[in-house]
Amino acid sequence: MLKTIDTSLTNIIINLRSSWLTDFFLGATYLGNPWPLAVILVVTVLLFWQGGKKRAGIAIFLGTSLAVSLQYLLKVLIVRARPDSLGSLIEVTGYSFPSGHAAVTTTFFLLAGFCLSTLKPLKKYRGYIYGCAFFLAITISLSRVYLGAHWPSDIFAGFIIGLAVWQFIIWLFYRSKLK
Numbered sequence: 553m554l555k556t557i558d559t560s561l562t563n564i565i566i567n568l569r570s571s572w573l574t575d576f577f578l579g580a581t582y583l584g585n586p587w588p589l590a591v592i593l594v595v596t597v598l599l600f601w602q603g604g605k606k607r608a609g610i611a612i613f614l615g616t617s618l619a620v621s622l623q624y625l626l627k628v629l630i631v632r633a634r635p636d637s638l639g640s641l642i643e644v645t646g647y648s649f650p651s652g653h654a655a656v657t658t659t660f661f662l663l664a665g666f667c668l669s670t671l672k673p674l675k676k677y678r679g680y681i682y683g684c685a686f687f688l689a690i691t692i693s694l695s696r697v698y699l700g701a702h703w704p705s706d707i708f709a710g711f712i713i714g715l716a717v718w719q720f721i722i723w724l725f726y727r728s729k730l731k
Contacts, residue, residue: 554705558705565698566698566700568698569698574641574699577694577699578695580691580695581692581699581701583688584656584696589656589657593612593613593616596609596612596664597613600667605671607726608667608670611667611722612660612667614721615660615718615720615721616660619655619656619658619714620656622655622713623655623656623710623713624652626650626709627646627647627648627652628647630650631647632706633648634646640699641699641700642699642701648701648702648703648706649706650709650710651693651696651706651711652710653692653693653695653701654692654696654706654707654708654709654710654711654713655710655713655717657688657689658689658718659713659718661686661689662686662718663718663721664685665681665682665684665685666682666718668681670726689711693711
């Protein structure tokens, strides 16, 4: 049943392909690739650190690292093949489930959004900050199905992992402020 749902949803998404949408999703998926995201992570952590918000920097770094580790562990335990007959627009290797792009970018952008929204001058923009964070996480995640690198269920699982890590890190680092 899952394969039927995955195939049906993937076909719907692939039928939306156009040159401008492909360019858009290639850019989105690039942001979630390991090296660009590592650079964004380091810059973000350093900015929080330099701004006197060391807890935020550590929370973002540890949360993102946890998401990377969890998705990798699950990939080697589950060993699900990537879609191969769907005309992938990018070269991908490794296992498919769960999506690392979805897990890691969801964790990173939501943690960064949370930490930004706790800064006094930005508190009133919390909704906009979270909107941007969710938009980036969802767009990068969907790009993986559009480009033929993942099944929708891989993305869903990665997104759920990202949400769980995000909530865990907030609880771990900020529970006293949430009361």
